Amino acid sequence: MEARAYLKYARIxxxxxxxxxxxIRNKPVNVAMAILKHTPKAACEPLEKLL
Known part of the structure; x- marks a missing residue:
């Protein structure tokens, strides 16, 4: 199943x-979450909340 999520008004x-x-594009959700947790970028926090 595909889903689409939008992040508006992010200050980055x-x-x-x-x-x-x-x-994280085209990866399963659990793999994407693991990548976001271990990537030291400021954009990871809003994207983690979005997922």
């Missing part, structure tokens, strides 16, 4: 978020 540059999104 889209280019910085795109770097992290490229790491």
């Amino acid at each position: 540059a889209p280019r910085k978020v795109q770097i992290v999104l490229d790491l």
Whole structure:
């Protein structure tokens, strides 16, 4: 099943978020959450809440 989530009004540059999104795109949710927990980027926190 596919789902789509939108993150609006995040106070971080889209280019910085795109770097992290490229790491987790097309991965299962549990793998994506593990990647976000162990990646030291500021964009990981809002994306983790979004998932």
